[in-house]
Amino acid sequence: MLSACGSTLTPGTSSAVRYDQVTTVPLQAGDTRASIETATGGKVLTWQDGGCGTGEGACAAMVGLPAQTSLGTQSLAQTLARRLGRAVRVEHNRDAFSIGEKTTAGMEGSRVVWAGGSRVVWAGGSRVVWAGGSRVVWAGGTYTPVPENSGTWAQIQLQSAQDKAARLGEGVTVAVIDTGIDLTHPAFQGALTDPSTWQDYVGGDVTPQEEGVYGEGGYGHGTNVAGIVLQVAPLAKIMPIRVLGSDGSGDLSSVVQAIYWAADHGANVINLSLGTTQDSDSVKAAIRAVSARNVLVVSSAGNEDQDKITYPAAYAGDLQGVLSVGSVDAQDVKSEFSNYSGKLKVVTPGESVYAPAPENTMAAWSGTSMSSPMAAGALALALGQGNVSAAGLIGKLTGSADSVDGIAANRDYRGKLGSGRLNVSAFVTAAVQ
The missing domain is CATH 3.40.50.200 (Peptidase S8/S53 domain)
Structure with missing residues (x-):
């Protein structure tokens, strides 16, 4: 329970699911959220298809990936590229941003x-x-x-x-x-x-x-x-x-x-x-x-x-x-x-x-x-x-x-x-x- 100004406000008690890595998958005709999740073994976090075929906006899905203990980022990207039939990039996700003493x-x-x-x-x-x-x-x-x-x-x-x-x-x-x-x-x-x-x-x-x-x-x-x-x-x-x-x-x-x-x-x-x-x-x-x-x-x-x-x-x-x-x-x-x-x-x-x-x-x-x-x-x-x-x-x-x-x-x-x-x-x- 947080209190301020004599009033109370209760934030949610749950925490969001966190992923160690994410990948951004360029979308192609026939892709669905389910097909992308099956191919990557991850969870679709964003789905932006408004820019597909226009050259503007975004045409990609960002996918949260489960922890990988045996593959590095580059190897994981290569594995996913073979499954998806297209190039992808895997990025470090957890605590990538900060307002710490050296950043803000x-x-x-x-x-x-x-x-x-x-x-x-x-x-x-x-x-x-x-x-x-x-x-x-x-x-x-x-x-x-x-x-x-x-x-x-x-x-x-x-x-x-x-x-x-x-x-x-x-x-x-x-x-x-x-x-x-x-x-x-x-x-x-x-x-x-x-x-x-x-x-x-x-x-x-x-x-x-x-x-x-x-x-x-x-x-x-x-x-x-x-x-x-x-x-x-x-x-x-x-x-x-x-x-x-x-x-x-x-x-x-x-x-x-x-x-x-x-x-x-x-x-x-x-x-x-x-x-x-x-x-x-x-x-x-x-x-x-x-x-x-x-x-x-x-x-x-x-x-x-x-x-x-x-x-x-x-x-x-x-x-x-x-x-x-x-x-x-x-x-x-x-x-x-x-x-x-x-x-x-x-x-x-x-x-x-x-x-x-x-x-x-x-x-x-x-x-x-x-x-x-x-x-x-x-x-x-x-x-x-x-x-x-x-x-x-x-x-x-x-x-x-x-x-x-x-x-x-x-x-x-x-x-x-x-x-x-x-x-x-x-x-x-x-x-x-």
């Missing part, structure tokens, strides 16, 4: 009471007053709902952007594929999609509630990410999908299923504040398929301070509709932890970003995981104006960014910090023209 984010400092007590930051716990109502959320340049973020929002010119995009993301759905969120937090009341669109691939149920212990693993990560999206686009809706456990790791198959699920259930933007070093055919195919449906995918670059970015952010160099996001500090200098690369598209402030935390609190996190939802929120802000097409929108976001290459401290990263630091005001202007 870290919590810092202490939490404070979110609503009530001495820190009433949501106007008595009502999101409507904060995001709608009188709309008086800026006072002399201070962002009154979360004043700790005032400097960050000034850096990306959020106040001006929200003045220009007066619908504040209304009518736009952002899928947060993460550790789940604190579903009972007052920050999210009225801000979530219909529960029929929620999914928990870790628990094997439909209650993507954050689970864990404060200060350990990934507990609170998804709640923070979703809260950042809503600070940028206050009237957007969050679709919570849980693919990562309390330790911050999750299976490749869960991420693939979540991407398809989000697109099938109305997401306009998908945020992936997670990463892996594994170049996955199935993840890439899923992103390609949803991008063909004008769903925008935003992903964090990773936190290893390396001259390469993690997947799926790295697919931004190959696939349209994908935005890779790194982090800078308050002076637009590359964050010490942020990865960098020629495939990086944009950077945003990702240090000490305050947002909701489980159990009715607020906490700051740092990482490229915090940078990604800022960009996702910016896309939602623009799309909410109603006359904005998803096609070419990422190009307008990157094209309106403020270059950071001229900063002396960034000289070693020139050409590898994307087009610059997100400028939401300039982006909204470009998007609504």
